[in-house]
Amino acid sequence: MGKELGNWECSGDDEFACNTLFQGMITKSTPMPSDEELTVPHEITLSTPYFKAVIPYMHRACEKEVKDFMLRRQETEDPRLSLREGRILTACGIKFLQSLKKTCSESVDRYADCIDHRTAKLYITPCREQQRRLDICVEENLNITRPRMGYFSKLHVHNGQFPKYVHHTRDYKAEAAKLLAELPDDYHLRDDSRAYDQQRYNFFDI
Structure with a gap:
């Protein structure tokens, strides 16, 4: 039985490579x-000042999608297995930005412009007045309240809609035993191997 991964299927000897993209070397046949699959209808392309201006509201609007994506990405340790959640999250972000542009475009521009020009390091502290006006606009029009300071640093428990991912650990000992069993009886095996921490006293013996 193969394992479905996106629109392709992993099977046979390369099934391990389908599950552990970054835990070791991959082969040419690794899917x-x-x-x-890497293309979405719209990408989120924001400059840093605009991104810093809108990201707290975007996170609250797409909080479930963000947590689904991060949970899936962290559990699988393989970006290929979280492409679906990534597309859903991107679509949610685009939808929010479109709504924000229709309702609070002027407030966003003022806040982002302040972040861009008031400090060289794009601090938001000098722009509290512009932030307050944007907070009011977003809350009145999109019913989204700006998170309290420290909200994103708290521990959040999230139960995803997908089953917990089970990692497949490679059994190197079994693979080595299988390989040795396939060798002919008269195959020459090296008997001069040493432990990695064994001292080499003779330079020519290395």
Whole structure:
């Protein structure tokens, strides 16, 4: 039985490579996502000042999608397995930005412009008045309240809609035993191996 991964299927001897992209070397036959799977209808392309201005509200609007994506990404340790959640999160962000542009475009521009020009390091502290006006606009029009300071630093418990991912640990001992069993009886095995911490006293003996 193969394991479905996106629109392709992992099976046979390379099934391990389907589950552990970054835990070791991969082979030429390791399945990788196609361009279509990596492409979304709209990408989120914001400059840093605008991103800092809107990200607290965007996170609250897409909080479930953010947690689903991060949970899936962290559990699988394989970006290929979280492409679906990533597309859903991107779509949610685009939808929020479109709504924000229709209702609070002027407030966003003023806040982002202040962040961009008041300090060289893009601090938001000197822009509290512009932030307050944007807070009011977003709350009145989108019913989203700006999170209290420290909200994103708290521990959040999230139960995803997908089953917990089970990692497949490679059994190197069994693989070595299988390989040795396939060797002919008269195969020459090295008997001069040493432990990694064994001293080499003779330079020519290394």
